[in-house]
Amino acid sequence: MIDIQTFMLALGVGNIAFALLMAGYMRGADNSPALGWWMWGRLSIGLAQLCWWVAPQFEPGLVEALSACVWLAGVALEVGANCLFFGFRRWRQSLYLFTLPGWVAIGYAVATGASRLQLTELISFIIALFVFGAAVVLLRPRKAPLLQRLIGINNILFALAIWTWLGLEGGNPGTTVSPVKDVAYLASYLLMIVNGFGFLLLCKQKDDALMRSLATVDSLTGMLNRRAFFERADSARLLALRLRKPITLLMLDIDHFKQLNDGYGHACGDRALQAFADTARGVLREHDVIGRLGGEEFALVLPGTALEGALEAAERLRIAVAEAPVLDCAPGYRMTVSIGVVTIGVGEELTAALARADHALYAAKTGGRNRVELGAPMLRRA
Template structure:
């Protein structure tokens, strides 16, 4: 059987070791600020729990005084790590207010002369409150991942266990394991292990998604990059072939883009590309594929769209670009776009269709620009 003092030592050492492991992990990876906050939260909380065990052993009153602040400080930093991870803009203000309120409660309890066991009851109650706040942060998003929900549920169960312990056992700490106390201890361990590894995995999951985005998305325009567009357009072509559905392909080029770059600078050219991409997204359907192939050249794949629908979409896009807001860097400059449009024929390779669309784009550029040119169908072999 385990008593309260031994449990505090065990969980304190566990948190300290976990913090050291995280420190070693972060030395060799690009870590996020939230992960650093989490490491310090584990270390500070673990030191507070271990010192709670140490205080009666060495009989130093100062340790008894400082320990609750370290313990609660670790929990506040842990919640701050969640806020930072999920991008809450005012998390610092919330953390400062939480620290101030908790500090006032602890100072008031000490001034009232509460016993050591009563102080642990107060600290546990504050921890339960912050665990409930962490659970709300983790579970409030509809699109939360399974890992995020597991951590959130673990926090909620811990808060409920502390509440049950206070209600049914009145915060007794001078006993060994009871059913409610045992559940509270078990959930405390689960909170240390599940939340510790879980937050580390959440950060890794976020980094992996960011790396995946960097590998597939053009950083300037937020459209697919060249490689990702070819991969997804080829998958769309094969699916259309299996389903016997049409698929349209366009090549697009901003008119006089070199003149814009030379006259107003590359920053202005970048703004033009962003405005064009945003305008195109406002016209296209969610499942249409748009990629930047290089410079001012873009490609579009429209699955399930016949020639008439594709021509209508291309014309809407052309008009929308011509009516796009003026560039902040180029005064009265108006963007226009030339578009080459083809239908991918049955059995035609994507590269061959792109070559036909590129030829249609060339015709559009050489016959006046700011227009849509429909390319001829693929020549059939005899």
């Protein structure tokens, strides 16, 4: 049977070691701010547990009160880390409103001469409430990832384990710990430590997703960058070839973009690119593949779309761009786009189709701009 004092010592040392390990992991890296909150919360909990362990050597009630308040603050930091991670707004005020009454309850218990066991029960009950609140935060999104749901369920199990221990203790007051209570208490804090690893994995998962995004997405427009576009477009071409489905390719260029940059500045040009990207996303289908090849030039692949449908889609996009609101940074500029359209032939390489679409785009621009031009068909080998 585990002695609670020894158990507190083991938990305190383990949590502090965990926090120091995370500090080393975060050093010199661009980590999520939520991970820092979680690290400080875990350190606070570990220090509080060590204080609780040494409390019997000092003035009765004083060190217990201090460690209980620090412990509660550490748990509040962990809940705050979850809120920060998921980008909730105005969560700090709610956290303060829940933390302050907890501190007041701890102060009142100490002032009225509560025993060490009663203070243990009080802080355990408050912590269980906080962790249950964290579970609500984690399980709130309907489409939460599996890892997030597992951590939320783990939090609920932790709260239930604490409340089970409190129920057993309430039915058998005293300082001794029955095997059932021992298991409940041990399980609750092991679950809490496991949640720490889970939160770390959540942060790593988010960082990995950000790195993948930086490697594939154009930071200005939010569209695929050149390399990612070629990969996705070629995958769509090969799939269309296997399924014997049509696939079309469009080359797009914003008209008079150089004059916009020269006349109103590059910041205004950037806003024009973003406005075009937003307009295109509002017109295109979810499975269409669009990317920024460089400057004001874009490419678009329409899987499962024959030439007639591609011309209609190109015309819808051209009209939508022409009807987009005038940029406030360039009052005299009306954004338009020229488009070249081709069908990717059976067995034709993507680069060859792009060359034909680029010729069609050139024809659209020399033909007056703000128009859609059909490209020449693929040359058949003799």
